[in-house]
Amino acid sequence: MGKKSRRKAKLRAAARMAQSAQAQPVNQPKPMPAQLASKPAVAEIKPAAATLQQTYRPSQAGKYQYVPAELRQIAIIAGSLFVILIVLAIILQGLKV
Secondary structure (H helix, E strand, C coil), X not given: CHHHHHHHHHHHHHHHHHHHHHHCCCCCCCCCHHHXXXXXXXXXXXXXXXXXXXXXXXXXXXXXXXXXXXXXXXXXXXXXXXXXXXXXXXXXXXXXX
């Protein structure tokens, strides 16, 4: 069933590429030196009103729900291994003496 989701993702990506290709003109004439001189030196900054809405994808939120639980498990295992190593080091130091 994993193939279906990859196919959908590929189709979505292809659709986005097609839309961006349509939105951007392919052949733009290069500005002549006289046109360059008439343009201001500083480009205008246009505010991005929908930046947050464009970057947040609610469909991605449910995709990684398991990550915090798995990170917690990894931290517990790593901590217990460090404790075991420290205890073994203390025990082995006591046996040498």
